[in-house]
């Protein structure tokens with residue numbers, strides 16, 4: 001990290017670089033100087049413009065998952081930052097399937113949130 005962290009910060013602040021984190025490259029078409037790229041972005045469920053990376057949400061998150069960044073050797077919460085020096089520094093929520101309370105409900109009366 002002592003080698004790559006300064007580079008990450010430099011890239012994160014560069015005016016000609018747009019970071020696309022939590023994003024997968026689906027296809028690249030075209031030729032030199034004229035490429036068309038298709039990306040698929042996973043939602044963070046947290047607004048990076050507002051998140052201060054204080055970590056308060058992690059302290060109260062009831063969901064514990066395996067830490068993929070640590071090759072599963074340690075646990076992490078569903079609300080997390082991939083690693084301490086991550087760029088951008090904001091947190092994200094790892095939503096898999098449904099929340100535990102939704103899964104526990106015998107009548108399945110809890111509906112998935114609708115976006116307004």
Ligand code: SF4
Pocket residue numbers: 046050051052053054055056057058090091
């Ligand atoms: S780290 Fe969590 S609690 Fe802190 S500002 Fe970001 S989303 Fe809110």
